[in-house]
Amino acid sequence: MSYREKYDSWLSSEFLDESSKLELKNLQDEKEIEDRFYKDLEFGTGGLRGIIGMGTNRMNIHTVGKTTEGLSQYLLNKYEGDISVSIAYDSRIMSKEFAMAAAANLCANGIKVYLFESLRATPILSYTVRHFKSKAGIVITASHNPKEYNGYKVYGEDGGQVTDKSAKEIFSFIEEVNDFNKIKTMNVEDAKKNGLLNIIGEEVDKEYISRVKNLTIRKELVDKYADELKIIYTPIHGAGNIPVRRVLKELGYKNVTVVKEQEQPDGYFPTAAYPNPEDPKVFNIALEMANKIQPDIIFGTDPDCDRIGIVVKDNNGEYKVLTGNQTGALLTHYILSSLRELNKLPENGTVIKTIVTTEMASDIAKDYGANLVDVLTGFKYIGEKIGEFEKKGDKKYLFGFEESYGYLAGDFVRDKDAVIASMLICEMTLYYKNKGINLYEALMNLYKKYGFYKEKLVSLVLKGKEGQEKIEKALQYLRHSMRYTLGEVKIAKKMDYKISIEKDLINISEKVIELPKSNVLKFIMEDNSWFVVRPSGTEPKMKIYLSVTGNSIEDSEEKMKLFENNVMKIIDEACNC
Structure with missing residues (x-):
């Protein structure tokens, strides 16, 4: 289905209220419509994060509902007996509403919910999952992003954010929710009466x-x-x-x-x-x-x-x-x-x-x-x-x-x-x-x-579909066409976490990286400076991490200037290849 077809289907949907439809009707920029509908908001290992607004590529009640329905089916498929999910939310716009929507969906699927009475810090949710022995946790937050954003972080029964394997499994259930009428919901009062929705607070905070x-x-x-x-x-x-x-x-x-x-x-x-x-x-x-x-x-x-x-x-x-x-x-x-x-x-x-x-x-x-x-x-x-x-x-x-x-x-x-x-x-x-x-x-x-370690992060903002394509193209260039010197310094090691291989370019040898696969590249220089390139998992950015070591603050600062200049030349080549 094209982005335009998705856009039209939302406008004609009986599940969208008039204010939501009006927001979509008022969109004048075709690029904006495309960005809102060219894909679904991605569910990664941290869950969802995106700009608040109507559209499949935005944070709204419907994308939250779809994700929660998928999470509900994942939990029902994986566990037997009593299942509970703990939920918290922060101070962001729509955080409480998204938390309530998630709770209503879980309860409609017969899953018990422990929902905080008011906003809570994310780490308290991690503790709460373990405290109630919940099978999952949800925090509605976009962490440190600007006000336009919100997000949906999913936690496993250990109280940690779900990692790659679990995230992929959850995503497979989310993909099956391809229609609004598949998203269940339940009245709050009915959920409370049935013992499915439990409001929590001070007793957990105190512990x-x-x-x-x-x-x-x-x-x-x-x-x-x-x-x-x-x-x-x-x-x-x-x-x-x-x-x-x-x-x-x-x-x-x-x-x-x-x-x-x-x-x-x-x-x-x-x-x-x-x-x-x-x-x-x-x-x-x-x-x-x-x-x-x-x-x-x-x-x-x-x-x-x-x-x-x-x-x-x-x-x-x-x-x-x-x-x-x-x-x-x-x-x-x-x-x-x-x-x-x-x-x-x-x-x-x-x-x-x-x-x-x-x-x-x-x-x-x-x-x-x-x-x-x-x-x-x-x-x-x-x-x-x-x-x-x-x-x-x-x-x-x-x-x-x-x-x-x-x-x-x-x-x-x-x-x-x-x-x-x-x-x-x-x-x-x-x-x-x-x-x-x-x-x-x-x-x-x-x-x-x-030693006088100095590190720096450079974030290149590359928005929209074109930006995502440029990030992937740049990583492919660095992976396959990167030269083996940077300025006058040789690259000693190239670590490709996507294929789990570390190459020693000096001694011409390889070894396996014992970490999960990830679209990340790390280059270590002969002088032990290094840089890492990876796409952000939560924002439209490509991130470049740099590190040098000097004999003084001034020395490390000078080394960083030179190193950053050399690295960014390569990144510029990669982005425009």
């Missing part, structure tokens, strides 16, 4: 918060000095406000100042067009406050509170937003060094990171005799590894992180958790404050010991 507080490493330090730490926190109009502040308050952090302008949930994100703690602009108001408060730490959580960014004062008295890699390296070192000092570091202790995350973590882990495990990009793979460790019993999970500001300690949550991370960041800041240094100085000490 989760208790588990988070138990992850405190230096309890005596926190008990004695927590009230001396000055903190500025912004929830960036999202779901982190209540759980983050509650944890800190109950641990004794009394000097927490919240950015009032960004405190209340608001899906329009009036003070942050891009509500991402990776973007320094989200901290502008906090930095104005800092001039008066002089905080020890500033941090912000994204709308669904699974990512966190921190701001520290450098040696010149200027505030700097740390990268996800820098924060992850600091936390890795703090956790491992503290556990060793307290004689609590297990022999099989393990840190997990993704293949696009700083190699400084590898150096730190090695220094403390801990294992370091690499996984594909996406926190779902870290959650999956935690489950493998539990089953095999050969490794003890200590900490996991990715460069995109996601961190997790403990194993009762299986996704990145900014509530846990905020607590550990405050404890780490407090520890160094008692040592007479701030986090920036602690980071400089790590650089002096392990």
Whole structure:
């Protein structure tokens, strides 16, 4: 069926209300109509994510219904007996409505639903799935995307985001839902009366918060000095406000100042067009406050509170937003060094990171005799590894992180958790404050010991059908036509995760990559700099990750400029081949 035929079928459908049809009728741009209907919104390993609006390639009640109907049939086909699904949602536009639509469909299929009474942080949903022994979980969120977006993340019974095999199975059932009349629904009151819809709240929050507080490493330090730490926190109009502040308050952090302008949930994100703690602009108001408060730490959580960014004062008295890699390296070192000092570091202790995350973590882990495990990009793979460790019993999970500001300690949550991370960041800041240094100085000490690592992410926005085709064409060029030098430096290794082969281009040998297949390429240079190219799984972007190591900050910055220039020349060739 062509995009035009799909468009006409929606206009004539009895299942669309008049306001939805009016939205479609008012579309004047043929390219816009094509983009809305040329494909179905893709269900990947993270679920759905897209712009809110009518159309098969948009987030709306109908695409949510179709996806949930497919998920319902998948669960009914896979499990016997009582089946339940836990659902949470964040502060985004239509999040509550999409959550209710998903709940109504599940209940209509005879599946019990545990739905939060109000918005919740994504990691709390991960915990809730495990708490109720649900067979699946759903979070309605688009994480840190702009206000135009929403999404639908699916979790497995382990509390982690569904990975490749399960996602493909779920997608096969979604594909069978090819007509609106196949999407079941149930009245909310009937669902409650039948015991299918269960509204949950404080009882789950209380247990989760208790588990988070138990992850405190230096309890005596926190008990004695927590009230001396000055903190500025912004929830960036999202779901982190209540759980983050509650944890800190109950641990004794009394000097927490919240950015009032960004405190209340608001899906329009009036003070942050891009509500991402990776973007320094989200901290502008906090930095104005800092001039008066002089905080020890500033941090912000994204709308669904699974990512966190921190701001520290450098040696010149200027505030700097740390990268996800820098924060992850600091936390890795703090956790491992503290556990060793307290004689609590297990022999099989393990840190997990993704293949696009700083190699400084590898150096730190090695220094403390801990294992370091690499996984594909996406926190779902870290959650999956935690489950493998539990089953095999050969490794003890200590900490996991990715460069995109996601961190997790403990194993009762299986996704990145900014509530846990905020607590550990405050404890780490407090520890160094008692040592007479701030986090920036602690980071400089790590650089002096392990090398001045510098990483960068370049995202090329390539929208629509043409953009997707260009991304695939570029990856094919890099895969098959890439030359073996970059500037004056030879490429030492080429790692193609789509075919699971690592080629040693110096010694002319190959080995199998023991990771799931993924459309990702990594090139490692003779000087140990590297770059990775992959399509984004959630946005119309091609992502290029770069890493170099220098002898000083200035040296690494110069190396990065040259390296980025050489890499982007190749990327430009690939995009225009």
